[in-house]
Structures are given as structure tokens and as C-alpha cells.
Amino acid sequence: MSEPLSLVWLRRDLRLHDNAALYYAFKRGRPVIPVFIFDRTILDDLDDRQDRRVEFLVQEVNRLHEELAKMGSTLLVRYGKPIDVWKELLTQYRVSDVFANHDYEVYAKERDKAIGDLLTEQGIGFHTSKDQTIFERDEVLTGKKTPYTVFTPYSRKWNDKLTDFYLKAYPTENYFSQFWKTKPEKVPTLAEMDFQPVGEPFPARTVSDKLLDNYNETRDFPALPHGTSQLGMHLRFGTVSIRELARQAREAEDKTFLNELCWRDFYFQVLDHFPHVETYSFRREYDQIDWRNNEDEFEKWCNGETGYPIVDAGMRQLNTIGWMHNRVRMITASFLCKHLLIDWRWGEAYFGKKLRDYDLSANNGGWQWAAGSGTDAAPYFRVFNPERQAQKFDPKSVYIRQWVPEVDGPNYPKPIVEHTMARQRAIDTYRKALAKSK
Structure with a gap:
């Protein structure tokens, strides 16, 4: 294959709409192929071979795979350690650039540095963007330009900064024609990775306006069947857009759920600035x-x-x-x-x-x-x-x-x-x- 490609490495952002890394890959102007790696560094350490998270990942990866197949493209899905997978991908495809979204955990940052070094050695660009948070890293700082370590003043600054600009969606749908046209590849099954299904339904990926309007009244009572959003799993793996959810939360009569999203950003920036935690x-x-x-x-x-x-x-x-x-x-x-x-x-x-x-x-x-x-x-x-x-x-x-x-x-x-x-x-x-x- 002679034409150079842009690869988009999906991790905690399992969606094609409103995805920062995917948008910037499209803007580069080359054909695009998304990649997902079932990371053995993580999976091999799991004790329970009926882990719901792995089952959810397989479900969502297959959903993405089907979306791309309908467009005549594919999702490259691999099972292995990221450094080994990337070495193999670079021998299989002519890659000009790799795009990904930020992660803030110590392992993720070390993993991304290793992959970035590998790509740099090959003369391939590695571009990362903010996607799973509304504000990250040094975007919300104290007057002394230091990270906040107390939530209340952080939340005031966070809310002051929360303009439409930061909640605007990336219009990836406008560029779907740039997905590289190829035959769909196979997705590893749970059994092939030595996992078994639990077989339970997963929570819905949407939340009603009514629930958000009354969130402060319902969220503390565990007997209420729909008192909380139960969106944590979707937020964890990026199957919903944080920007889309924040726009909905900002329109709610009650701002409690928006405050929960602020807490989420706060803990991300604590982990990023103070990795000893x-x-x-x-x-x-x-x-x-x-x-x-x-x-x-x-x-x-x-x-x-x-x-x-x-x-x-x-x-x-x-x-x-x-x-x-x-x-x-x-x-x-x-x-x-x-x-x-x-x-x-x-x-x-x-x-x-x-x-x-x-x-x-x-x-x-x-x-x-x-x-x-x-x-x-x-x-x-x-x-x-x-x-x-x-x-x-x-x-x-x-x-x-x-x-x-x-x-x-x-x-x-x-x-x-x-x-x-x-x-x-x-x-x-x-x-x-x-x-x-x-």
C-alpha cells in the first residue's frame, strides 16, 4: 500500500462522534483508520474472568466495528501489549501520523511516552488531545498558577470558565468519507482472550432531562431505581461525549449533576498533578x-x-x-x-x-x-x-x-x-x- 495513513488510537473514547483525536486526524487530510488495543498489561492482571468491563469493551468495540463496516472501513483491533502491537502495525501499514486523546493515570502516561518514543524514532508524528475532560491539566489554576487542592474554589473557577467554546462538539461526522476503505477485520472474542460473559444488560448511555432536573432530590436514596444517572461506565470508556453531557446538564433546572462532572474533572487534575495519590x-x-x-x-x-x-x-x-x-x-x-x-x-x-x-x-x-x-x-x-x-x-x-x-x-x-x-x-x-x- 503506497498511500500514507493517519491512525487514531482509541482508548477511553470509544465513539466516532465528537472525538477530538479523530477530528484532528481528519483535519490532517489523509485516510484515517481507528485502532483499538485490548491491553494485556491490564487484562492479564484481572482476577475475575467474568469481568463486566471487558465484556462491555468487547460489546462497544464490536459496535464501532459495525459502524465503520457500514462505511466501507474497519477498526483495527488487536490483543497484546501496546508496544508490541504498535511495532507490528508499523510493519503492516504506511503510517504518517498517530492521533490519541490524553489519559492521566501513571501507567497510561508511561505507556504513551513509550509509544511516542517509538513513533518518533520512525519519523512518525504522535499527536494527543484533550477529550475525556472538560478542563484538564493547567486549564483551571489558582491565582498563583498552582493546581487547586480544594474542590470548592476549583469549582468556582471551573464554572466561571465554562463557556460554550469548551462544550462545542467536534464535527467528525462531516469527515467520515475520509475513513480508509478496506475490508472489515475480525474482532477478538471474549473467549479468545480467556474471558467469559456475565450476560447482564448494561446501563443506558443517555440520561433524561427530568432526572437531571431533580438530581439533588433523588441521588442520595439508594432504593430509588432511577435516582442516579448510572453513566459512570459510559464516561469511563468514552462511549458518551463529556461535552454533550455537560451541555445537557447545564440546561437542567438543578445544577447538581453539572457539579458531579466538575468533581470528575477535579479528580483527574489531582491525579495528573499529584501522581503519588x-x-x-x-x-x-x-x-x-x-x-x-x-x-x-x-x-x-x-x-x-x-x-x-x-x-x-x-x-x-x-x-x-x-x-x-x-x-x-x-x-x-x-x-x-x-x-x-x-x-x-x-x-x-x-x-x-x-x-x-x-x-x-x-x-x-x-x-x-x-x-x-x-x-x-x-x-x-x-x-x-x-x-x-x-x-x-x-x-x-x-x-x-x-x-x-x-x-x-x-x-x-x-x-x-x-x-x-x-x-x-x-x-x-x-x-x-x-x-x-x-
Whole structure:
């Protein structure tokens, strides 16, 4: 093949509409082929061979593949380690440029640097763009040109900056004729990658205006079947456009959902500027905490057998459907860190294995908030009372009885720990650790 091509490497942006990398590839004027890599660096580390995220990826990659086939083109889908895949692609195609969208995790940045170096050695351009956030990196800074580490002032600046310009869609549809015309290639199956389907339906990729208009009234009540958007999975893999969603949220009567999108950007920029949070506390003095890390108690928490119904309901929901209501995520996380004094990283990793909408930045931010070690941290002396949380947010125990049907029977376990004692133990342990760092 003599004609040079532009390749677009899709990662967390699995859509053809309103895609920054795809738009800039089209603007280069050459034929375009999208590429997707099932990354073995990630997949080989997954314990569960029925991982919902892999099943979702296969579904969405096939959807894209079919869209492109209808246009007489294809999606190049590969299964392997990115550096090996790219070396192979460069021998198969005459590539002039590669386009991709930014990612902010430590592994992703290291991966992209390695691929960028490989392409540069071959004289091939590597161009990356902002796509999965509204604002990133250094776009929202303090007056001293430093990154924000507290959400409230960040959100004020974020909202002040949120003009139509930043929410404008990339008109990729105008250029679809530039997709390189070729026969469709085969997409690897779940079985070929040693995974098995769960076979459950995935959440819808749209959210109603009515839900957004009432988001603040519904989002904290886990028994409501449609109280939250459940768009996390689509946002994680970019099957929806963040700009399109933000435009819809900005038009809503209630701005709570727009504020949730602001939190998402905030945690991305925290991860980008302070990569140590992947492994350590944002506030490093919290790494001095003398965690109890009782393995039996951790197992009971994982299995939803703590004797605290709202905690157990949340963990069983997570284990059963790979998703947990956001309010209950806060309750279960606080319980693990404060009541049981188990390192937040244990809980973060467990959520990371189970959540179908797992996103490192938001998961890490939420867990560090619960542990008190993060940016906008709950003060260490604020310890959620699970019983009061249940009374407030599940007053008729509808959610609890859905997931813990034996809650009123003789077989339901007694509480693993007494609240008043556990609260004081947590406060004393935290106070002692923080005194060490002064």
C-alpha cells in the first residue's frame, strides 16, 4: 500500500462522534483508520474472568466495528501489549501520523511516552488531545498558577470558565468519507482472550432531562431505581461525549449533576498533578496511621456480613451487579477506614476489582475522602454512623431488604463492632498518627 495513513488510537473514547483525536486526524487530510488495543498489561492482571468491563469493551468495540463496516472501513483491533502491537502495525501499514486523546493515570502516561518514543524514532508524528475532560491539566489554576487542592474554589473557577467554546462538539461526522476503505477485520472474542460473559444488560448511555432536573432530590436514596444517572461506565470508556453531557446538564433546572462532572474533572487534575495519590495518601502525614488491618474483618466487609445492614446491602449490591449506589459507597468506605481501621487502599483495590464503572481517579478520590487523607477530606473526627445514614437515606429499609433479606431474622449477624467504641478508637488512632508528623 503506497498511500500514507493517519491512525487514531482509541482508548477511553470509544465513539466516532465528537472525538477530538479523530477530528484532528481528519483535519490532517489523509485516510484515517481507528485502532483499538485490548491491553494485556491490564487484562492479564484481572482476577475475575467474568469481568463486566471487558465484556462491555468487547460489546462497544464490536459496535464501532459495525459502524465503520457500514462505511466501507474497519477498526483495527488487536490483543497484546501496546508496544508490541504498535511495532507490528508499523510493519503492516504506511503510517504518517498517530492521533490519541490524553489519559492521566501513571501507567497510561508511561505507556504513551513509550509509544511516542517509538513513533518518533520512525519519523512518525504522535499527536494527543484533550477529550475525556472538560478542563484538564493547567486549564483551571489558582491565582498563583498552582493546581487547586480544594474542590470548592476549583469549582468556582471551573464554572466561571465554562463557556460554550469548551462544550462545542467536534464535527467528525462531516469527515467520515475520509475513513480508509478496506475490508472489515475480525474482532477478538471474549473467549479468545480467556474471558467469559456475565450476560447482564448494561446501563443506558443517555440520561433524561427530568432526572437531571431533580438530581439533588433523588441521588442520595439508594432504593430509588432511577435516582442516579448510572453513566459512570459510559464516561469511563468514552462511549458518551463529556461535552454533550455537560451541555445537557447545564440546561437542567438543578445544577447538581453539572457539579458531579466538575468533581470528575477535579479528580483527574489531582491525579495528573499529584501522581503519588495512586499509591500514597494525598496528605502524606496520613500514611502514619497505625491501621489494624484485621483480615477476618476485611473479609466480612467484602462479603456484606458486618451486622450493619446499610453496609452489608452496599457490599452485596457491589458483589452481585458490579455497581454500588454512590451514597452507599461513602458509607461502606467510611465504615472500613474508621470503624474497622483498615487501610483505605485495601478497600480501594476491592472496589477496583468489582466496579463496572471503575475509574482510578474518582475511586481514589472517594476513598481518600472517606479516609480523611485526600484533598477535600472528611475531617478525621467525622465518622459516619451507619444506622443514622440508613435512617436518613433508606428510611423504610427498602434498599436494605432488597440486598439483605434476612436482616430481621435470627441468622443475621450481630454488629462486627460497636459504633461508639469504634468511633472513639478511630479518632484516637488518627490523632496519634497526626501528632507524630508535627
